Amino acid sequence: xxxxxxxxxxxxxxxxxxGKQLIEAAKENDIYIPTLCNYPGIPPKGSCRICTVLINxxxxxxxxxxxxxxxxxxxxxxxxxxxxxxxxxxxxxEGNHFCPSCERSGNCELQxxxxxxxxxxxxxPYFFPERSVExxxxxxxxxxxxxxxxxxCIRGIKNNDGKxxxxxxxxxxxxxxxxxxxxSKNISDELAEQAMNICPVGAILVKERGFITPIGKRKYxxxxxxxxxxNQ
Amino acid sequence: xxxxxxxxxxTSLAGCFGCHMSFLDIDERIINLIELVxxxxxxxxxxxxxxxxxxxxxxxxxxxxxxxxxxxREFRKNCDxxxxxxxxxxxxxxxxxxxxxxxxxxxxEAYINGPTVKDxxxxxxxPCDPDIPKILNKVYPCHEIVKIDYFLPGCPPRADLIWNxxxxxxxxxxxxxxxxxxxYD
Numbered sequence: 001x002x003x004x005x006x007x008x009x010x011x012x013x014x015x016x017x018x019g020k021q022l023i024e025a026a027k028e029n030d031i032y033i034p035t036l037c038n039y040p041g042i043p044p045k046g047s048c049r050i051c052t053v054l055i056n057x058x059x060x061x062x063x064x065x066x067x068x069x070x071x072x073x074x075x076x077x078x079x080x081x082x083x084x085x086x087x088x089x090x091x092x093x094e095g096n097h098f099c100p101s102c103e104r105s106g107n108c109e110l111q112x113x114x115x116x117x118x119x120x121x122x123x124x125p126y127f128f129p130e131r132s133v134e135x136x137x138x139x140x141x142x143x144x145x146x147x148x149x150x151x152x153c154i155r156g157i158k159n160n161d162g163k164x165x166x167x168x169x170x171x172x173x174x175x176x177x178x179x180x181x182x183x184s185k186n187i188s189d190e191l192a193e194q195a196m197n198i199c200p201v202g203a204i205l206v207k208e209r210g211f212i213t214p215i216g217k218r219k220y221x222x223x224x225x226x227x228x229x230x231n232q
Numbered sequence: 233x234x235x236x237x238x239x240x241x242x243t244s245l246a247g248c249f250g251c252h253m254s255f256l257d258i259d260e261r262i263i264n265l266i267e268l269v270x271x272x273x274x275x276x277x278x279x280x281x282x283x284x285x286x287x288x289x290x291x292x293x294x295x296x297x298x299x300x301x302x303x304x305r306e307f308r309k310n311c312d313x314x315x316x317x318x319x320x321x322x323x324x325x326x327x328x329x330x331x332x333x334x335x336x337x338x339x340x341e342a343y344i345n346g347p348t349v350k351d352x353x354x355x356x357x358x359p360c361d362p363d364i365p366k367i368l369n370k371v372y373p374c375h376e377i378v379k380i381d382y383f384l385p386g387c388p389p390r391a392d393l394i395w396n397x398x399x400x401x402x403x404x405x406x407x408x409x410x411x412x413x414x415x416y417d
Contacts, residue, residue, distance in 0.1 A: 100325065
């Protein structure tokens with residue numbers, strides 16, 4: 001039997017199993033901690049830093065931290081909120097995020113977070129990097145313009161042999177996530193679909209479709225990201 | 233009454249006029265608006281030059297050529313408050329999709345190699361008449377050229393967002409932005 005621990009999030013007394021990922025533990029207690037790189041069911045990475053919270057007044061990522069007894073967690077001080085906004089704005093400045101022409105618009109988690117924080121413009125200059133679109137794969141399109149390098153696809157998508165399909169290529173500011181032509185050659189339609197859905201943005205797309213859901217019926221058209229947790 | 237009316241100017245730089253169309257989507261509220269404001273330089277009334285100092289300047293589109301920059305600076309000089317209206321003014325928008333491609337390649341594709349031009353432009357001419365505005369190396373967001381005071385996102389910004397923002401600005405009331413009108417597409 002697992003032990004339950006008591007901890008405090010934003011002044012609210014919470015209960016959860018000991019050793020549970022803080023993001024999940026908060027979710028159980030109807031508290032939403034914003035995140036981009038975390039995905040339920042795959043090992044946390046802590047790469048986007050958006051889930052940064054204060055644990056006993058020290059900043060730490062909520063996806064890689066496990067809950068322990070008497071933890072005092074603050075999720076939304078003005079500094080944290082501004083920090084989170086800055087990270088989202090940096091992601092918008094760093095890549096080429098042309099929402100009006102993106103197939104994922106309305107279902108995109110990066111965009112949904114920007115809506116949640118009402119970010120109208122990035123405080124950083126737009127970088128407009130030169131990036132390519134790989135459309136030669138049999139089932140998938142990889143758009144490097146939109147990739148935020150969260151590594152969800154690398155961590156979450158494996159082919160029938162358990163081999164990874166996505167991998168990092170190049171280094172530093174040229175870092176990109178590539179599709180392995182060998183392991184991705186014979187993937188099923190379901191796996192291709194899964195790869196598209198695991199991507200928080202529109203960087204991985206299944207070929208020959210797009211803009212299926214009309215404006216007004218998309219995931220984040222009327223629902224704020226995280227509201228499904230907060231309004232329980 | 234006319235004395236107290238705020239004066240608005242609008243322009244479309246490297247945009248598609250979609251934001252102006254969305255502006256007109258405020259429908260019958262335009263009658264309420266005209267009670268509150270007076271329009272100066274704007275494509276809506278076809279006034280080409282500033283005839284007086286304006287309170288609010290609304291900019292649609294980013295800067296893709298030197299004429300855009302000239303007009304934007306004119307607006308900064310003649311308006312107290314500038315608003316970037318829509319994705320193109322805010323971050324370059326769809327015209328900025330060329331920013332990752334060298335300008336030479338863009339022009340060659342448009343005038344020499346493109347499927348609709350390659351058979352007709354036998355002399356391989358890229359227009360460069362001095363009367364034509366010079367194209368810039370990149371498409372720039374307006375706030376990278378002049379100071380912009382407010383930003384209204386959307387492609388186009390929802391009519392309700394434009395109305396709410398203008399109404400709040402002109403009357404001094406608090407601006408309310410419902411979630412569903414704050415969109416990037």
